[in-house]
Amino acid sequence: MADYDLAVIGGGLNGVSIARDAAGRGLRVILFEQGDLGGGASSASSRLIHGDLAMLERRGFLRVRRALAERRSWLRIAPHLVRPMRFVIPAHADERAPWLVRAGLLLYDRLGQDDGLPQSETIDITHHPVGFALKRPFGTAFEYSDCLVDDSRLVALTAMDAAERGAVIRTGARCVRADRDDSWRLAIIDRGHRKVITARALANACGAWVPIVAETVLRMPPPATGVMQMSQIIVRRLFDTDTVYVFQNNDGRLIFASPYERDFTLIGTAVHPFKGDPAIVATSAGDVAYLCEAANRYFRERVEPSDVVRTLSGANLALDPNRRVGRDGGISFDAKRRRAPLITIHGGDVTTSRLRAERAVSRLLPFYPMSRRWTAGAPMPGGDFDWHRFDAEVEAARDRWDFLSEAQAQRLVAAYGTRLTAVLGDARSRADLGPAFGPELTGAEVRYLMQREWARFADDVLWRRSRLGLTMPPADRDALVAFMASAM
Numbered sequence: 001m002a003d004y005d006l007a008v009i010g011g012g013l014n015g016v017s018i019a020r021d022a023a024g025r026g027l028r029v030i031l032f033e034q035g036d037l038g039g040g041a042s043s044a045s046s047r048l049i050h051g052d053l054a055m056l057e058r059r060g061f062l063r064v065r066r067a068l069a070e071r072r073s074w075l076r077i078a079p080h081l082v083r084p085m086r087f088v089i090p091a092h093a094d095e096r097a098p099w100l101v102r103a104g105l106l107l108y109d110r111l112g113q114d115d116g117l118p119q120s121e122t123i124d125i126t127h128h129p130v131g132f133a134l135k136r137p138f139g140t141a142f143e144y145s146d147c148l149v150d151d152s153r154l155v156a157l158t159a160m161d162a163a164e165r166g167a168v169i170r171t172g173a174r175c176v177r178a179d180r181d182d183s184w185r186l187a188i189i190d191r192g193h194r195k196v197i198t199a200r201a202l203a204n205a206c207g208a209w210v211p212i213v214a215e216t217v218l219r220m221p222p223p224a225t226g227v228m229q230m231s232q233i234i235v236r237r238l239f240d241t242d243t244v245y246v247f248q249n250n251d252g253r254l255i256f257a258s259p260y261e262r263d264f265t266l267i268g269t270a271v272h273p274f275k276g277d278p279a280i281v282a283t284s285a286g287d288v289a290y291l292c293e294a295a296n297r298y299f300r301e302r303v304e305p306s307d308v309v310r311t312l313s314g315a316n317l318a319l320d321p322n323r324r325v326g327r328d329g330g331i332s333f334d335a336k337r338r339r340a341p342l343i344t345i346h347g348g349d350v351t352t353s354r355l356r357a358e359r360a361v362s363r364l365l366p367f368y369p370m371s372r373r374w375t376a377g378a379p380m381p382g383g384d385f386d387w388h389r390f391d392a393e394v395e396a397a398r399d400r401w402d403f404l405s406e407a408q409a410q411r412l413v414a415a416y417g418t419r420l421t422a423v424l425g426d427a428r429s430r431a432d433l434g435p436a437f438g439p440e441l442t443g444a445e446v447r448y449l450m451q452r453e454w455a456r457f458a459d460d461v462l463w464r465r466s467r468l469g470l471t472m473p474p475a476d477r478d479a480l481v482a483f484m485a486s487a488m
């Protein structure tokens with residue numbers, strides 16, 4: 001008998017979502033991630049949980065409706081990680097006609113009805129707070145609802161849920177060879193040690209690495225798809241409102257500027273084809289200049305390349321509507337007689353990742369008995385509260401741990417939800433939480449991340465389990481490295 005029912009290669013959002021779904025349906029699952037969970041595109045996204053307004057122009061009504069239904073599910077199952085936001089499109093004379101934008105938003109409201117988010121509006125921003133950060137000529141704007149998500153924490157908590165339902169999650173474990181018979185025989189380099197396991201089915205969920213893994217690990221013809229690089233910049237906060245600005249750039253692309261970790265603004269994306277190893281994708285000076293220029297068409301405060309505090313880029317499989325690989329991604333399923341099944345995930349976005357995993361795992365139904373679809377209604381770890389009660393959760397955290405500032409409590413509840421108790425325990429003062437690294441991070445939180453969320457290195461903690469790397473002084477970073485080495 002094979003060691004596992006399903007082996008998953010790739011610990012990005014697609015891989016962990018498949019592991020969660022399958023483990024919850026009773027399969028014996030193992031997942032291999034060569035680096036850290038979310039170390040690929042899944043920690044570099046624009047963080048939008050959205051129906052994709054631009055898709056309406058391409059008449060993708062069903063896709064928009066499906067994505068908006070997923071938005072509703074995310075609010076229900078991950079109320080700590082997913083935050084409803086108001087998105088603002090300033091009307092620009094050179095771009096889409098205002099009536100067209102308004103009509104699109106009315107349709108968007110209709111497709112997303114019943115989720116309790118405020119409807120769209122036309123607003124005069126001449127004297128409105130959302131207009132303060134913008135250049136003078138903007139008098140009218142359109143406001144609508146969508147959500148932002150903490151993408152890399154979503155990966156970690158999905159993996160945690162999978163593990164709590166029995167999945168084995170191995171990070172630092174690279175799959176180097178897969179031989180197919182009536183089951184799969186996988187060779188893994190697991191933290192320097194070669195291991196072999198067998199599984200009845202395999203999922204290739206390696207994002208931009210899918211073609212490389214198909215060719216070099218599975219030794220099969222790679223799928224005929226290109227890879228795109230997408231890049232973003234992070235600058236000091238450009239506006240005070242809790243708003244995501246959507247700019248219609250002069251090349252027709254939508255540019256998003258969103259609040260990022262309290263003190264920063266994330267601006268993206270620049271997109272172009274990519275060749276090479278997705279692990280070394282990096283933002284070019286040209287992409288930085290493009291994004292600064294796009295922001296400068298709208299914001300009053302100028303953004304220069306020298307203002308960029310960090311860039312964020314990732315590689316994704318090309319989304320080619322002609323090949324029917326849209327933002328929902330594609331799933332291919334290969335199951336010949338007497339040959340173990342293979343699922344390949346061809347990209348796809350954060351918003352529809354849960355549904356994609358559900359569909360992918362359901363393809364295995366003829367092979368195994370498994371329980372029913374379940375992920376749309378089951379809260380992620382720490383997400384067992386109503387999203388309307390987020391502020392009440394923050395208040396309750398401040399009552400229980402009265403040494404927390406409002407901002408600290410907000411960050412911690414957004415990261416851990418009701419699992420915050422497991423992080424802070426019965427601490428009565430900040431000193432009870434061990435050494436401090438930078439203004440926010442404590443030894444207790446780092447230990448929790450190492451024990452429960454697979455954090456191994458300082459970068460895992462600073463750039464994926466949190467984004468505290470943005471405010472971490474270099475000396476404290478060094479202290480964190482030493483602390484984690486001693487806690488291993």
Ligand SMILES: Cc1cc2nc3c(=O)[nH]c(=O)nc-3n(C[C@H](O)[C@H](O)[C@H](O)COP(=O)(O)OP(=O)(O)OC[C@H]3O[C@@H](n4cnc5c(N)ncnc54)[C@H](O)[C@@H]3O)c2cc1C
Pocket residue numbers: 009010011012013014015032033034035036037038039040041042043044045046047048049050173174175176205206207208209213217229230231232269312313314315316345347348349350351352
């Ligand atoms: C800049 C950018 C912005 C985006 N913005 C949005 C957005 O706003 N909203 C939205 O919904 N979507 C967005 N997306 C899309 C979304 O982020 C990705 O489609 C999604 O995260 C892809 O997840 P994945 O699991 O397929 O790939 P990845 O996250 O890249 O994961 C693949 C994993 O496979 C691992 N791997 C590869 N080879 C091996 C091997 N041999 N053995 C073991 N492990 C291996 C890699 O290390 C990697 O961690 C954006 C993408 C980018 C790049």
